[in-house]
């Protein structure tokens with residue numbers, strides 16, 4: 001081997017091509033996946049839904065821009081993640097929510113939960129959900145939908161709305177969370193595009209389905225399960241928030257466990273807790289387990305002969 | 310069917326990336342050969358095709374020695390071709406039948422022909438055979454590489470399948486091994502053709518490997534055949550496998566039947582600056598510039614020239630020359646290569662794609678974080694030195710985090726040997 005070849009083979013080999021996907025393209029896909037539910041929100045809740053969504057998105061984007069400006073960082077809103085956070089947050093709000101909640105929630109989510117922890121990739125909790133919990137704790141009645149089927153269910157009775165109404169979204173609730181079918185369509189799109197992993201929503205929703213079927217709270221099992229699955233924010237949060245890459249595990253098994261934990265915690269709150277829905281608290285709690293799940297499900301196992309080297 | 314290894318990635322697989330097009334031939338007017346020393350020719354001397362110029366270096370063409378110059382680590386010899394291709398009369402082919410040859414005779418022949426592993430693994434093939442005699446139970450001829458654009462092995466195999474089969478038989482004889490396997494991507498034209506050609510052969514069969522990259526790396530190849538993972542840093546022969554690139558098989562066959570030493574090889578000239586694939590059989594010593602001119606019109610402005618594939622190649626210039634291990638010269642346009650240094654500030658969003666695709670079961674994102682935090686010991690404990698440098702983690706990352714780059718830096722600091730990659 002000549003020196004030339006030796007030099008060539010000792011040079012650091014690194015890839016010179018990159019996959020076309022970027023953070024922005026993935027976030028853009030998420031926005032596309034949210035469009036059907038967005039249209040439904042406008043269709044069933046009207047102009048006020050539009051203003052809630054607009055205020056939320058603008059609040060999220062402005063918060064991030066302002067933070068970057070005042071801390072002299074590069075502008076990062078072009079990755080669209082702030083837009084996604086704002087829109088997802090607004091989907092959780094009922095149409096009756098005052099606009100200041102749509103302003104405060106995303107600002108809290110972006111400034112405190114995301115930017116203060118180091119920006120995208122470094123936050124521990126899902127921003128949109130934390131923002132929602134924040135406004136929910138501050139203004140509990142303002143952001144609770146009147147006649148939410150889950151609240152009725154919690155009193156031990158079946159709600160009036162039919163399962164079909166819950167499937168398409170003819171029920172009270174957050175403006176973007178009611179249209180289960182359209183959210184599912186968006187989720188399917190994201191799975192096909194490889195933006196989210198099917199494991200988290202499947203384990204999450206699957207756990208809720210199985211447990212509610214087994215423990216129907218003295219109500220007809222199938223109807224109880226149907227209501228638990230189709231009303232409330234389960235599909236929205238399971239498909240769009242629990243799958244937030246930053247705050248969920250990176251391994252396949254870790255994601256399955258994560259989804260199941262989300263499901264169990266949700267039910268714990270729904271059966272015994274203070275809240276009728278509970279997905280937000282469940283996911284945020286599971287977020288805290290992400291690091292642990294990553295570590296215990298790490299696929300790499302050092303082999304015996306590692307030591308020999 | 311072969312075992313399918315974990316992780317990896319499926320790249321574009323269409324007719325422009327299969328090596329099934331024509332194999333071209335090209336002979337430049339002038340070649341530059343590199344020798345360690347002990348020159349056997351002087352300036353102005355006439356040399357013939359196959360004539361030794363120095364130890365292990367042979368003139369690939371007939372012509373005149375135009376220049377001899379000192380370069381770092383040796384001497385460069387410039388030969389001007391007369392285009393006649395007259396053969397050196399001193400070439401001796403193997404006179405005996407293969408079944409009558411002894412191991413020593415075959416190794417001697419291969420050593421005389423100056424054959425090195427032509428899949429990127431430098432090193433004398435004769436030495437390798439001598440090392441593994443009695444330890445191997447299968448010899449694999451490797452054409453499984455799946456790095457984008459690089460289709461030279463496939464083109465060479467489709468051009469001369471019989472030479473590959475016979476070259477492999479020579480290896481089997483030398484190694485005293487009774488099983489030979491030709492690893493080709495499943496579903497490829499070569500897989501069909503070779504299955505047909507070897508169906509009556511008791512010793513040689515086809516291993517249809519996964520179409521994922523990095524199927525051609527030796528750890529993946531051994532897994533594809535045995536279903537067992539090679540221990541970290543272990544030689545392939547620890548699982549009974551010895552691997553030679555298919556172009557090495559062809560070179561051995563040629564040395565055997567005509568005495569012609571290793572003086573040419575098939576190289577891919579490609580990248581997204583060309584519309585199709587262009588594989589060309591060229592003499593060793595051809596300059597990259599000549600090769601690119603021969604490949605014809607470009608359809609885009611190149612911003613990067615690589616010696617090797619887009620994931621494992623290294624940047625080079627047009628003045629470089631084809632060596633025995635040069636597999637591909639790629640020209641990449643802004644559109645493709647620009648991705649490696651965009652203005653996006655790199656970030657890991659923990660999407661997990663690198664974890665899913667890493668063929669070594671590592672968590673590249675975690676190692677990346679640890680290295681960035683300066684926790685090199687923890688990074689090593691997380692398996693950083695097991696990285697084979699396939700490049701998938703950097704390639705796949707939506708946050709454009711330089712994952713492979715950081716791990717490679719850490720490995721370099723830890724003096725970890727490069728893993729031989731035939732891909």
Ligand code: SF4
Nearest residue numbers: 667696697699700702
């Ligand atoms: S370059 Fe190393 S860490 Fe990255 S995917 Fe390949 S083997 Fe895994």
Ligand code: SF4
Nearest residue numbers: 657658660661663706
């Ligand atoms: S592919 Fe990139 S963004 Fe995704 S986990 Fe790996 S390093 Fe992080």
